[in-house]
Amino acid sequence: MAVPVITPATCWSKSYFRKWLYNALWFHKHHLRMTYVSMVTGFFPFLCINAVIQLFFSDTEVAFLVSGAILCVCYWVALLALFIAIVMQHCGKWQEQCGLAFTGAQAPFIHGEGVSAGCPEALYLLAPSADGHWLVAVSGDWAIHIYNLKCFKHHCMVLTYSCVVTALTIHPITNHLVITYSGQQLFEFSIPEKQHTAWSCMVQNCRLHKVWLERDLPITHITFNPKNPLHILLHDIYMLCILDKSLPLPDNSALMMNQSTLKQLPETAGQWQLHAFKICKKFQPLLFADLLDDNCLVMVEWPIMDIKTQLPLPIQQKKFVT
Structure with missing residues (x-):
């Protein structure tokens, strides 16, 4: 019985996509350019698959439909991720402003402008x-x-x-x-x-x-x-x-x-x-x-x-x- 061999490249690919999916949960904490670069690198293997399909099966209608579906899904997922990141960033800033305003209402600012006496962190x-x-x-x-x-x-x-x-x-x-x-x-x-x-x-x-x-x-x-x-x-x-x-x-x-x-x-x-x-x-x-x-x-x-x-x-x- 042949034993499957897992190459280092396969391990790296699995680890990369596992970390990519985890980092996707924190897109709203990153800079927009970092989110964009992460989306491009995440969809790059699918774009390569699409290029291979078009290269070898460019004459069939099925290849055209598959490649079109891949590009369409990548395009809309990227737009959705950027939109969610922008909305979450604005929501996070609004919550921070509300938190600072609430803390400032409880205690006066002491020892420097913008420094409050509240302690929200552990x-x-x-x-x-x-x-x-x-x-x-x-x-x-x-x-x-x-x-x-x-x-x-x-x-x-x-x-x-x-x-x-x-x-x-x-x-x-x-x-x-x-x-x-x-x-x-x-x-x-x-x-x-x-x-x-x-x-x-x-x-x-x-x-x-x-x-x-x-x-x-x-x-x-x-x-x-x-x-x-x-x-x-x-x-x-x-x-x-x-x-x-x-x-x-x-x-x-x-x-x-x-x-x-x-x-x-x-x-x-x-x-x-x-x-x-x-x-x-x-x-x-x-x-x-x-x-x-x-x-x-x-x-x-x-x-x-x-x-x-x-x-x-x-x-x-x-x-x-x-």
Whole structure:
């Protein structure tokens, strides 16, 4: 018995049309040109079939009728898809305008034109202050809302940045909110003053080091030194960083990880190469790091292979699709 062989081209074709039918459900979310291109690529195989029929069976009436039916169906389906996409786009914009108007009617606009105090999206990050006065919430649309827990009112909203918020923490002494984004940017926002701090503005004007911005992994946790309010501790899976706000930021020509170099230089010469970032990559993979009150630093690391063994089998397996 002959076993049918499925070629990679056949698998690609089945996968393509399966994804094409799924994407057709989201034509109203795409740009009209993207919808048009998707329709053309979707009907291209049928147009090729029509060309083959006309080439080999051009003398028969049946071939003429079949090819005409194929072209007619493709034409009207394309027009219908474009019409539905246009109507759904207008309906979506109308619903967004109605939602903004409803939110604006509930709460006044605070901290910037066009920014409302409503929070229609689900929350995925929360950060309370140490004194229990403030609560910061990050919604799914990357908006950062700050609430006053003493009077149970919306205090203000941080201007939205075009990246996902990965970590944020309120300083226990100054009530400054430190925020990190997936684009490796770092901001500091003064909650009592409802504006970014002078240090945060200086960071954005001077720009962070290119080595820091080219990192692949996001910051997962932020904490502070109880003995020194100018020290900020940040870490991802493979790096722990102590950020000293009292020191200048390094420029792109400076060496980012210069701890070993500073140990070999005299004290007077090393002062000229000091900068704000102190990076340690000794603990990997780093799941959690925090400072205690008694000058102790807690580091939690867990090997990747041990983590994988605790996962269900479907998550451990690698699946590749075309």
